[in-house]
Amino acid sequence: MTISAERPTKNVATGTPPGSSHRGEPWTQRPGWLSQHLGTAIIAAVLGYVFGHWLGNYITSGYPYIANSGQNSAANALALTFGVVGWLLGIGALNYPLAKLVGREPVHEKPVEGWTRYFRYTLDHKVVGLQYVVGVLLFMFTGGLLAMAIRTELLSPTTHVFGPGTYIEIVSEHGTIMMMMATSIIVGPLGNYFVPLMIGSRRMAFPRIEAFSFWIFIAGYGVIFSALPYGGFPTGWTGYAPLQTQAGPGMISYLLGFAVIGLGMMAAGFNIAATVINCRAPGMTWSRVPIFVWSILATAALLTLATPTLFAAGLFGVLDKTVQTAFYVTEHGGSSYLWENLFWFFGHPEVYIMALPGFGIVAEILPVFTRKPLFAYKVAAAGMIGVALLSFFVWQHHLFQSGINPDMRPLFMLTTELISIPTGFIFLVGMGTLYRAKIRFEVPMLFAMAVFFNFLIGGVTGVFLSDVPVNVTVHGGFFVLSHFHYTIMGGLLFAFMAGLYYWLPKMTGRMMNKKLGQWHFWTMFVFFNLTFFPMFVIGLLGQPRRVFTYARNLTILNDFSSISAFLLGFSFLIFFANLMWSMYIKPVRAPANPWDSLGLEWQTANPIPEYNFERIPVIMTDPYHYSESGAPALADLGVGVSNATDSSSSSRSKK
Amino acid sequence: MKNETNHLRRIFVVTLVLSVAADLLYWFLVGPHVPPGSMTSTAHDNQLDFNILLVIALPVLIGVWVFLGYSIANWSAKRANVPEPQGGASARTNMKAQVLWITITSVVVLFLAGFGTVELMVGNGSGGGEGPNPVWEPAGAAKAETAALTSSATWAPGKVLVVQVIAQQWKFTYRYPQFGGFESPQLMLPDNTTVAFNVTSLDVIHSFWAYQLEVKADANPQENNVAFTTTKQLGNFTVRCSELCGLWHGAMYDYGKVQTQANFATWATTTESANAANTAVLPAFAWTYVPDANGAAGGYYPDGTVTPYSSVEVYGAKQAAS
Numbered sequence: 011m012t013i014s015a016e017r018p019t020k021n022v023a024t025g026t027p028p029g030s031s032h033r034g035e036p037w038t039q040r041p042g043w044l045s046q047h048l049g050t051a052i053i054a055a056v057l058g059y060v061f062g063h064w065l066g067n068y069i070t071s072g073y074p075y076i077a078n079s080g081q082n083s084a085a086n087a088l089a090l091t092f093g094v095v096g097w098l099l100g101i102g103a104l105n106y107p108l109a110k111l112v113g114r115e116p117v118h119e120k121p122v123e124g125w126t127r128y129f130r131y132t133l134d135h136k137v138v139g140l141q142y143v144v145g146v147l148l149f150m151f152t153g154g155l156l157a158m159a160i161r162t163e164l165l166s167p168t169t170h171v172f173g174p175g176t177y178i179e180i181v182s183e184h185g186t187i188m189m190m191m192a193t194s195i196i197v198g199p200l201g202n203y204f205v206p207l208m209i210g211s212r213r214m215a216f217p218r219i220e221a222f223s224f225w226i227f228i229a230g231y232g233v234i235f236s237a238l239p240y241g242g243f244p245t246g247w248t249g250y251a252p253l254q255t256q257a258g259p260g261m262i263s264y265l266l267g268f269a270v271i272g273l274g275m276m277a278a279g280f281n282i283a284a285t286v287i288n289c290r291a292p293g294m295t296w297s298r299v300p301i302f303v304w305s306i307l308a309t310a311a312l313l314t315l316a317t318p319t320l321f322a323a324g325l326f327g328v329l330d331k332t333v334q335t336a337f338y339v340t341e342h343g344g345s346s347y348l349w350e351n352l353f354w355f356f357g358h359p360e361v362y363i364m365a366l367p368g369f370g371i372v373a374e375i376l377p378v379f380t381r382k383p384l385f386a387y388k389v390a391a392a393g394m395i396g397v398a399l400l401s402f403f404v405w406q407h408h409l410f411q412s413g414i415n416p417d418m419r420p421l422f423m424l425t426t427e428l429i430s431i432p433t434g435f436i437f438l439v440g441m442g443t444l445y446r447a448k449i450r451f452e453v454p455m456l457f458a459m460a461v462f463f464n465f466l467i468g469g470v471t472g473v474f475l476s477d478v479p480v481n482v483t484v485h486g487g488f489f490v491l492s493h494f495h496y497t498i499m500g501g502l503l504f505a506f507m508a509g510l511y512y513w514l515p516k517m518t519g520r521m522m523n524k525k526l527g528q529w530h531f532w533t534m535f536v537f538f539n540l541t542f543f544p545m546f547v548i549g550l551l552g553q554p555r556r557v558f559t560y561a562r563n564l565t566i567l568n569d570f571s572s573i574s575a576f577l578l579g580f581s582f583l584i585f586f587a588n589l590m591w592s593m594y595i596k597p598v599r600a601p602a603n604p605w606d607s608l609g610l611e612w613q614t615a616n617p618i619p620e621y622n623f624e625r626i627p628v629i630m631t632d633p634y635h636y637s638e639s640g641a642p643a644l645a646d647l648g649v650g651v652s653n654a655t656d657s658s659s660s661s662r663s664k665k
Numbered sequence: 666m667k668n669e670t671n672h673l674r675r676i677f678v679v680t681l682v683l684s685v686a687a688d689l690l691y692w693f694l695v696g697p698h699v700p701p702g703s704m705t706s707t708a709h710d711n712q713l714d715f716n717i718l719l720v721i722a723l724p725v726l727i728g729v730w731v732f733l734g735y736s737i738a739n740w741s742a743k744r745a746n747v748p749e750p751q752g753g754a755s756a757r758t759n760m761k762a763q764v765l766w767i768t769i770t771s772v773v774v775l776f777l778a779g780f781g782t783v784e785l786m787v788g789n790g791s792g793g794g795e796g797p798n799p800v801w802e803p804a805g806a807a808k809a810e811t812a813a814l815t816s817s818a819t820w821a822p823g824k825v826l827v828v829q830v831i832a833q834q835w836k837f838t839y840r841y842p843q844f845g846g847f848e849s850p851q852l853m854l855p856d857n858t859t860v861a862f863n864v865t866s867l868d869v870i871h872s873f874w875a876y877q878l879e880v881k882a883d884a885n886p887q888e889n890n891v892a893f894t895t896t897k898q899l900g901n902f903t904v905r906c907s908e909l910c911g912l913w914h915g916a917m918y919d920y921g922k923v924q925t926q927a928n929f930a931t932w933a934t935t936t937e938s939a940n941a942a943n944t945a946v947l948p949a950f951a952w953t954y955v956p957d958a959n960g961a962a963g964g965y966y967p968d969g970t971v972t973p974y975s976s977v978e979v980y981g982a983k984q985a986a987s
Contacts (some may be wrong), residue, residue, distance in 0.1 A: 028895045031802070031818045055829070074708055120930065174912050174916070175912055178909075178912060186705075187812065192952035231761065244909070244911045244912060245909060246909045250869070250870050250908070250909070251870075252868065252870070252886060253869040253870065253909070253910060253911055256868070256869060256911070258681075276815060276832055284972070285823050287704075309691060337829045340885075340886045340887045340888075341886075341887070341955060346870055346885055346886065347885070347888075381749075381750050382750045382751075382752060382756050383753075383756050383757045384757070385757065385758070385759075386757075386758055386762075386763055388756065388758075389763055389767075390986075392760060410793060411793045411794045411872065411881045412794065412797070412870075412883040412890070413794045413796040413797070413864075413882065413883055413885055413889075413890035414796060415796060416790065416795040416796050416798075416799055416800045416801070417800050419793075420778070420781070420782040420785065423778055423781050423782065424778040424782075425975060427774045427775075427777050427778045427781075428774060428778075430774055431767065431770050431771055431774055434766070434770040435766075435767075435768075437729060438762070438766045438767075441729070441732050441736075442759065442762065443735075444732070444733070444736040444740070444750070445736070446672065446748075446750060447750050448740060448747050448748075448749065448750050449736065449737070449740050449741050449742055450742045451737075451741065451743075459733065461734065462729065466725075466726060467726070471727060472723060473718065473722065473774075473777060474715065474718055474722075475720060476781075477714060477757075477777065477781040478781055478782075478791060478793060479707075479710065479711045479717050479781060479788055479791035480711060480714050480718060480781075481793065481974045482698065482711055482791050482793040482879055482880070482881045483711055483715060483790045483879065483881075485793075485872075485881060485907070486874065486907035486908055487882070504926055520971065536973075550699065550700045552700065552701070552874075552876040552903065554874065554905050554907040555909070556909045556915070557914060557915035557919075558915035558916075559915045559916055561903070604750045634748070635752060636752050637750045637753075637756075638752030639752075641752065656902055657753075
C-alpha cells in the first residue's frame with residue numbers, strides 16, 4: 011500500500027494514468043455496451059450453462075443409474091459450474107488471472123465513470139459497496155417474499171395454499187437465500203465501502219478480489235434459484251444428509267450455491283482482513299481503529315476460517331450425488347453425522363458472522379448520537395475477538411438430541427453459555443455509552459436502540475437453547491426459529507438499517523427522508539416483535555419447524571403472527587418507498603456531515619474522490635472524543651481536503 | 666459523582682422491584698403451566714429447569730430494559746435541562762463497572778452450565794437422545810436393554826419398558842421387544858414406568874418428539890439413539906417429527922397413550938398374539954435396520970431378492986441383525 015503523502019498521479023488501484031484515451035485498447039476495456047458488463051456476463055453464463063449440461067450428459071449418459079433415474083445430477087453440477095465460470099468470464103473477473111496464467115502482461119482495468127460502472131467489474135471499493143447494497147437488497151426482498159408465502163400457508167392448520175412439495179421448496183429457498191444474504195449484508199456493502207475510509211486507506215488490499223467477491227455473490231443468487239425449475243430442494247437451509255442424498259437435482263443448486271457463495275465469503279474475508287491489517291494509515295494503531303472496523307475484522311477472520319468447511323462439505327455432497335461417492339451415505343460406510351458436524355462447524359461461526367457486524371455498527375453510531383465517547387472500547391474489541399474465538403467451539407449444541415457422544419454435551423453446554431460473556435460486553439458498552447448522555451433519536455439511533463432490545467431477547471433465549479434439558483423442549487421447534495430471527499433479523503437486519511440510514515448520506519450525497527424513516531422504523535420494530543414473539547409460545551406449545559400442518563389450538567397464535575408478518579413486510583415497502591423517494595424522486599442534498607460524527611469517513615471530500623484521500627491522513631487519536639474539551643484532532647488530513655467537518659476541539663466540546 | 670450514584674441507584678431499585686414482582690408472578694402463576702407439563706419425570710424436571718432459567722433471565726431482561734427506558738426518558742436531547750454530556754477519560758472507562766459486569770455475567774453463566782449439567786445427569790439425559798451408548802441411565806435400563814435383544818425378554822410392572830421407535834418417511838412405528846418384538850403403529854405406554862426409547866430410522870434423519878412426554882431424539886439411519894423417561898400420568902400425547910425429513914414432514918405425527926399398567930399389559934399381550942403372523946415375517950429385533958436396495962423410501966426391510974444397483978454387494982442383501 012502506498013502511503014505517500016502526495017496525491018497520486020496514477021490511479022493507485024490500477025496503475026494507469028487518469029483520463030487516458032480508450033483508443034487502441036482491447037474491446038474488453040471499452041466503455042459502453044461493447045465492453046464486458048452485466049449483459050455479457052449473463053450471455054456467457056447461459057452459454058456456460060448449456061455447455062456444461064451438454065458435457066455432463068455426454069460424459070455420464072452411459073451409466074445405467076443415470077439412464078434409469080431420469081435425472082442427471084452430474085449434468086446439473088457441470089452446467090452450474092460452467093455457468094458460474096461463464097459469468098465470471100463474461101463480467102471480466104478472470105481477465106487478469108488468465109492473462110497471468112498464460113504468461114501475458116494483463117491489461118489493467120480502467121477506472122470507469124458514470125452509472126455503467128455499477129454494472130461492471132469495477133475495482134473501486136465504493137462502487138463495489140454500492141453494488142453490494144443493491145445485491146443484498148435483492149436477496150432480502152426475494153427472501154422476504156418467500157417469508158410472506160410461508161406465513162400465508164400457516165394461516166390455517168388444515169387448508170393449504172401450497173402443496174407440501176411447494177411449501178418445502180419455499181421454506182428451503184427462504185432459509186438459504188436469507189442466510190446467504192445475512193453473511194454479506196453488512197460486510198459486503200458497508201464493510202467494503204467504509205473500512206478503507208475509516209482506516210485511512212485509498213483502497214482495499216486486493217481490489218480485484220473484492221470485485222470478484224461481489225460478482226460471485228450475485229452468481230450465487232442465480233445458482234440457488236436455479237433449483238426452482240428442478241423442483242427445489244427439500245432440506246431447508248441446513249441441507250441434512252441423507253435427505254440431501256435422496257433429494258432431486260435441485261439439491262445440486264443448494265450445494266453448489268453455498269460453495270459459490272462460500273468462495274465469495276472467503277475472498278471477501280481474506281481481502282478485508284488483509285486490508286485492515288496492512289492498509290491502516292500512519293498512526294492508526296490497534297487502539298485507535300474504529301470499533302466497526304474491529305467487528306468487521308473479527309467477522310473477516312470467521313469468514314476466512316469457517317467457510318472452507320462449508321465449501322468442502324458442499325463439494326462432498328456434490329460428489330455423493332454425481333459420482334456416487336459415499337461421504338454421507340451410511341450404508342456405504344459414510345455418515346450422516348459427518349454432514350451435520352461439518353455443516354455446523356461452519357454454521358455456528360456463521361451465526362457470529364451475522365452478529366458481529368451488527369454489534370460493530372451499533373457501537374460505532376452510539377457515540378455519535380449520544381455525544382459521548384464509546385464506553386469501554388477495549389472491552390468491546392475484546393468481546394468481538396472473544397466471540398469470534400469461542401464460536402469455533404460451540405457447534406455441537408445444534409446436535410444435542412442427535413445422538414452424539416452424550417458426555418460431550420455438558421462441554422458444549424458450557425462453551426455455548428460462555429459465549430454469552432463476551433456477547434454481554436456489547437451490552438455493557440452500549441449501556442455505558444448511553445449513561446448520562448444527550449441522546450438524539452435520529453432514525454439510525456432508533457434502529458440501534460432496537461438492536462439492544464431485540465438482541466437481548468435473542469441472546470437470552472439462546473441461553474435456554476444451550477441448556478441441554480431445556481433444549482429437549484425447544485430444539486427443532488418454533489422457539490428456536492423465533493430465537494434466531496431475533497438475533498439475525500432483530501440484531502443484524504436492524505443494525506444494517508441503522509448503518510444504511512447513517513451512511514447513505516455519505517455514500518450517495520442524499521439524505522433519507524426522516525419522516526418515512528421513522529414510519530419505517532416503528533412499523534418494522536413493532537411488527538417484528540409481534541411476528542416473532544408469539545413464535546416462542548408457539549414453539550413451547552409444540553409446533554415443530556418447517557411444517558405445513560399444526561395443532562388446531564395454535565391457529566390464533568399463528569394467524570396473529572402471520573398478520574403481523576404481512577405488516578412487517580409492509581414496513582419494508584415503506585423502506586423501499588423511502589429509498590426511491592429520497593434517492594431518485596425528491597433527492598435532498600446531504601450536508602457533508604449530517605450527524606456531526608467525528609469518524610474519519612465523514613472527513614473525506616464530498617463526493618468522495620476515487621482515491622479517497624487527497625493525502626493519506628496521519629491519525630492522531632481514536633474517533634470517539636465527543637464532548638471533550640481540549641481533545642486532540644482526529645487526524646492530520648493534509649491541506650485543502652477537509653471542509654466536511656470542523657475537527658477542531660472547540661466545536662467538539664459544544665456537541 | 667453524587668448524581669451518578671442517584672441514577673444508578675434508581676435504576677437498580679426499579680429493576681429490583683420489577684424483577685421480584687415479575688419473578689414471583691411468573692413462578693406462581695405461569696410456571697406451573699409451562700409446557701410440556703408434568704406427564705413424565707423428564708417433563709416435570711425440564712419444566713422446572715425452564716422456570717429456573719426464566720427466573721434468572723427476567724431480572725437480566727428487566728435490568729437492561731429499565732436502563733434503556735431510563736436513558737430514553739431522562740437523557741433525550743429533546744428534554745429541556747438535559748446536562749451536556751461529559752467526555753474524557755471518566756466517560757471512556759470505569760474499571761468498577763467493567764469488573765462488576767464481567768463478574769456477574771461470568772458467575773451467572775458458570776452457574777447455569779453447572780446447573781444444566783447436574784440436571785442432565787440426575788435426569789438421566791433429561792429425555793434427550795443420548796446416542797447408542799447412554800452414559801446416564803435409570804436403574805435397570807441397561808439390563809432391560811441387553812435382554813431386549815434376546816427372544817426371552819419379558820416385561821412386568823416395575824421393570825423398564827424397552828420401546829423401539831422406527832422412523833421412516835413419513836411415519837413412526839413402534840416395536841416392543843419384551844412382547845415378542847411385535848410392531849405397532851400406535852405408541853402405548855404403561856403408567857409409572859421407566860421407558861427406554863430406542864430411536865432409529867430406515868431412511869433419512871427424523872426426530873422423535875413425544876411432546877407431552879418430553880422426549881426428543883433424532884432418528885438416524887443405522888444408529889440407535891436412546892432416550893429415557895418415566896411416565897407419571899395417564900393420558901394421550903402427541904408425537905411429531907421435529908427434523909425436516911422431506912415432502913410430508915409436516916404430516917408426520919401420531920398420537921399415543923399412557924394407560925394403567927394392567928391395561929397396557931392386556932393391550933400388549935393381545936396385540937402380540939394378534940400380530941404374531943406379521944411379526945414372524947419381520948426381521949429379527951435389532952437396534953438398527955438396513956433398508957433394501959429399492960431405495961430409502963421403497964421396500965423397507967431386506968428380503969434378499971432385490972438386485973443391488975450398487976457395486977457394494979452386501980447392500981440390498983439380507984442383513985444380519987446387528
